[in-house]
Amino acid sequence: MPGSVRLRDCEVLRRITVRQAEEKRLYGAICAAPAVALMHWGLHKRKQITCHPAFMDKLPAFRAVKSNIQVSGELITSRGPGTSFEFALSFVEQLFGHDVALGLGGRLLLPTHCCQERKKEFNNVDWSLEHTPNVLIPIANGSEEMEVVMLVDILRRAKVNVTVASVEKSKRIIGSQNIKLMADSSITDSSKPIYDLIILPGGTAGVERFQKSRILKKLLQEQMKAGRIYGGICSSPIILHNQGLLKDKLATAHPAAIAKLTGNVAENSGVVIDGKVITGKGLCTVIDFSLAIITKLFGNGRARSVAEGIVFKYSGS
Ligand SMILES: *[C@@H]1O[C@H](CO)[C@@H](O)[C@H](O)[C@H]1NC(C)=O
Numbered sequence: 001m002p003g004s005v006r007l008r009d010c011e012v013l014r015r016i017t018v019r020q021a022e023e024k025r026l027y028g029a030i031c032a033a034p035a036v037a038l039m040h041w042g043l044h045k046r047k048q049i050t051c052h053p054a055f056m057d058k059l060p061a062f063r064a065v066k067s068n069i070q071v072s073g074e075l076i077t078s079r080g081p082g083t084s085f086e087f088a089l090s091f092v093e094q095l096f097g098h099d100v101a102l103g104l105g106g107r108l109l110l111p112t113h114c115c116q117e118r119k120k121e122f123n124n125v126d127w128s129l130e131h132t133p134n135v136l137i138p139i140a141n142g143s144e145e146m147e148v149v150m151l152v153d154i155l156r157r158a159k160v161n162v163t164v165a166s167v168e169k170s171k172r173i174i175g176s177q178n179i180k181l182m183a184d185s186s187i188t189d190s191s192k193p194i195y196d197l198i199i200l201p202g203g204t205a206g207v208e209r210f211q212k213s214r215i216l217k218k219l220l221q222e223q224m225k226a227g228r229i230y231g232g233i234c235s236s237p238i239i240l241h242n243q244g245l246l247k248d249k250l251a252t253a254h255p256a257a258i259a260k261l262t263g264n265v266a267e268n269s270g271v272v273i274d275g276k277v278i279t280g281k282g283l284c285t286v287i288d289f290s291l292a293i294i295t296k297l298f299g300n301g302r303a304r305s306v307a308e309g310i311v312f313k314y315s316g317s
């Protein structure tokens with residue numbers, strides 16, 4: 001919000017969506033949008049729908065269903081950022097069938113597919129700070145955009161000060177699935193302040209670009225020497241490994257990259273914390289990964305309340 005209100009008030013969008021429904025092609029809405037936009041347009045009629053818990057009371061009681069995904073004819077509705085992977089996969093299922101959706105779900109690393117345990121911590125040390133934590137998230141062309149967006153979104157919801165810095169010449173980067181992202185600054189302009197955490201997103205091509213950044217390398221080395229927190233998800237733990245930042249640490253990475261982590265691998269866990277280093281497997285563990293950071297910085301209470309806001313089942317510490 002107020003994005004859903006802006007969508008609702010767009011007359012062109014209303015016309016397109018109404019025609020879509022009349023001609024019985026697939027359409028959908030998630031989070032506040034089913035209640036705010038679809039209902040306003042009358043597109044909930046004769047349908048069962050769901051939406052974000054905070055908007056459930058706006059739905060007519062006999063239409064409302066409390067489920068993560070509700071398929072009702074051509075309409076699919078869902079609850080929030082934490083259910084968006086399932087929501088996307090349910091369209092894949094409608095379009096290409098159950099097996100394709102299941103296969104893709106496995107490849108995208110739904111937590112239920114990828115790991116025996118969601119989180120494991122070794123050498124537990126305190127991460128809490130006296131001030132608002134400052135976090136640097138570098139991005140490059142080919143970075144896994146969903147990992148970037150989820151990390152930034154969840155950390156900012158928890159009131160972390162996040163700086164997204166491009167290692168490219170341009171602040172505009174193109175993610176691995178061709179989604180355009182705009183960084184807050186370039187890494188050159190962001191290399192002065194001290195960051196409490198530096199977290200690297202994955203994406204194979206993006207990670208190769210990271211390897212070429214001397215500034216990033218220097219920042220990471222300083223981070224380790226000063227005993228500050230750092231980590232990476234998906235294929236980026238490989239850089240940490242290559243730059244000697246995972247020495248004597250247990251870590252995990254994307255299944256396709258994990259063989260390159262020679263040393264102490266905890267491959268059954270989606271998220272691994274060892275002292276002040278955090279690593280994660282990939283896309284569908286990114287929410288667990290982000291919530292694990294929040295738990296370490298602020299405790300369980302804040303992680304739980306952020307998880308509730310995005311409609312995600314939090315597994316606790
Ligand atoms: C990265 O993507 C941007 C577009 O956002 C493009 O202008 C730039 O040339 C790309 N850089 C490299 C090194 O491919």
Ligand SMILES: *[C@@H]1O[C@H](CO)[C@@H](O)[C@H](O)[C@H]1NC(C)=O
Pocket residue numbers: 132134161162163193194
């Ligand atoms: C957020 O982080 C940036 C970069 O470290 C810093 O310049 C800025 O002052 C911080 N803002 C707050 C409110 O701490």
